[in-house]
Amino acid sequence: MLKLKPVNIPSSPADTYNRQILRRFLKHRLAVVSLIFLGLIVLLAILAPVIAPYDPNRITGGFSQAPSYEHWLGTDQSGRDVLSRLLYGTRISLLVGFMATLISTVIGVILGLLSGYFGGWLDMVIMRITDMVMSFPYILLVLVAAAIFEPGLVNIILILGFVDWPGVARLVRGNVLALRETNFVKSAEVAGMPKGYILFSEILPNTVAPILVYATSVFALSILDEAALSYLGMGVTLPTASLGNMLNGAESITILTSKPWLWIPAGSLIILLALSINFIGDALRDAADPTSTK
């Protein structure tokens, strides 16, 4: 029988670049573990309505009952099932983090592109506004906004999203300034390509990797901020569960000492989520860095 030798099909440069990134990413064992963990948590959060044993907002047992066969993680101060609330709370926390990151990244990318590419007075104006917003301590601005607008799921997403864009804007602007001097952008300009095409089809794709890396850290921060705000009662409001507001009563001594199921699960999940997202972001940074020699 004729044996066919495997032929190396030349792949497109983009393909090998992506594969190179993937290969370098897979070398970070912690990041791979984090990715699997995050994927699992996201899956559990999405499937919450299917797998949660109880309705998260219904009273299904006694107040603050210890974990038992009926309630794997016990019940909270109002007698609601902690495991069900944990699943739904993760859903809300991930949603807030993701949407806030999406909003701030889109705003930041657009402003950064405009600022870096067009320069001149537009750049001046955008960068000074960025300076102004960055001068206010982030948490303070978020807290004040949360005090002015009613706390709630949509508002907390909007607040976090609209406060956290300056970092992305600066990052994108810097990258655009560097890319504008490259030969491929210059040749596109000489060829008379429309500005919109150059911005979105030449410059933007080449700055996607650093934006993604930055977005992961914003994602982790947004989850932490949502938790802090909801813990203080200024974020996601009850009865909707979020990882932060599940810790609401945790500062009381009785809960801290004798009812650990009310604070350990939610607290550790927040830390693990933020940690795994940060690990993934760091591995991405390393994998996407063209000067990396590893």
Added chain:
Amino acid sequence: MFKYIVKRILIALPVLLGITMIDYGIMCLAGNPLEMIAGPRVSMEALENKAILLGLDKPFYIQYLVWLGQLLQGNLGTSMKSYLEVSDMIGSHIGPTLLLMGTSLIVGLAIAVPAGIFSAIHQYKKRDYAVVTLSFVGMSIPGFFLALMLIYLFTVRLGWLPSGGMTTLGTDGGFLDVVLHMIMPVTVLAVSIAGSNIRYVRSAMLEILQSDYLRTAKAKGIGRRRVIFKHALRNALIPIITVIGMQIPTLFGGSIIVEKIFSWPGLGLMTMNAILGRDYPVIMGVCLLSAVVVLAANLITDILYALVDPTISYH
């Protein structure tokens, strides 16, 4: 050099003006101050009289200018709850906050700088990974949760440290008492500072370790220790200056939550109470103060950076 400093200050001025506008905008978004002062049971006429008295019948840009004029004279308004001058309130609360923030900054950097340098020297070794992983853990623990865990461990379980306040009630405090009260809040703030800065110091150090002049120093054969401590460290300190400037907003924000949890009697606790009580003149005053401090800190670090680093260009 002189031109650079002047230019940097000229750029900061419109930003400062913008900050006052944002601050004023926050107040406007918060709603009608008259209703907040007077409450719901006041006749329309009385409200109108009061509006004219306070100048609230004028267009908003006039009101803004009036407010700005007052601001320039150091008048930040009065609290809606305690009827104290906001500037006096800030003055009496700023001491404990500066103490807390300053100590946390020093402790945080005292962890981050050696750890970052250690990590860079041992790049890609187990020790490096251990330090970097720890820094990620520090970054990923929410401050309020770390505070709860510390209270659980050191106050509830071990009974070593007081859970809140600045001094023990009923005593006049004393140095040791204040130190004991500071340990936990400082730990929370320092962990977040160290966590976010170790990798920054590490990469600054790595960049220098790969530079040509360091290769020259190595080639001279003066020994590893002297290369690192004499040549690399001094140059690595330059980017670290900017780190300090970058910490100010984080510290301000962090201290709000930390002071609230540990009932530390500073600006953060005052701010948090003002936010919870919707006391807008106080909120505005603190926002403005912190933004101006951050702006000034950025300005100073930029100028310091230019002074220290001979290679920076001044235009």
